[in-house]
Amino acid sequence: MPLILRKIRKARWYYNQSGFPWLLESDIPADPLGDLATNNNELSVWQIDDDKSNLPRVAAALAANGDDISNLDYALFDQKLLNEINITLRPSKGNSPDETANQNWHSDIVELSARKLVELAKAILTHAEIKRIPEKEILHLLAQAVAADQIERTKLRAKIWAKIDKLAILNKN
């Protein structure tokens, strides 16, 4: 079963009970929900192969949507976790500058209620792998994706392609 990736901001998920003395034992802080903002009760996620072979490409696709090069933080969890909390996943077209990634690896978590969203946040806090790809690595991934025609340069913001160009010059010298 594939893995599910959601872009997050890692520090929002830093959590230990002692840091939140006001929190009930079965509860979680609200801030992680900021990374699970739904639209039409749906949440955009990406499917990652078991061997994570498509992870660099999906990461580049996500970063290509940005205004500037940045680190990419993500939560990665087993798709079966969604089944366990009775959450429905539906394949859909992604909205990144990488058309192949959009067609093959994007899905929406659908029919999300507030309760299910909190269940999902709890599941991520407990079971997901929360990782960071550094800014420098993201720049290299994007440069590779552009060089391999996975991402059209014209779909990138000016600041991003300026940095890709600068990297290309540095690599030449």
Place this chain on the structure above:
Amino acid sequence: MSQQSVSDVMSSSSWPTETLSPAAFPFVEDLKDEWAKSAAAQQDRLEEIWQQTQALFKAAKDQHFEDGIESVFSNELAAFVEKHGDAAIKALAHFITSETVNDEVASEALRWLGRMDHAPTYNVRLRLLERSLFCSSVRVRDGAALGLASMDDPHAITSLKQAIQKEKHNELHKDLQQVLTQLETSN
């Protein structure tokens, strides 16, 4: 006299107050007046920067931030720094390091301060990011680490090493180590 600035003239070394009376030199009264106006204008400017910094942080509290995505806050922050230079960074530094700003907003500010392409404030931005590695909030420290990763400046290595030694949060410890490795291999 024309080679000296007003503040030079008014400084104790160039103004022998013990031995000469200002009344003996009427032009000095004009200079004093000019200096007072200049000092007042400078004070007004600093006051304005201070208030703008407060307003900037206050307005940002309700904004949502995402890595790599510009926000009203990040755009206003960049414009503010470009307009006021070091004075803006010093005001930002006061609010961030005194920890009177929302952690999420402070973290966002540090990320974009590291990413800014603004040579005149480079050194003070670097110092603020280094200092913020020692703030009590894990989110602020994370923002500082990300800002330093953006600057990619090996001068921050010493501060980073100290921060790593002090860091109690496991995940952030790993992330700081990752930034250190990057800076150590940076050209």
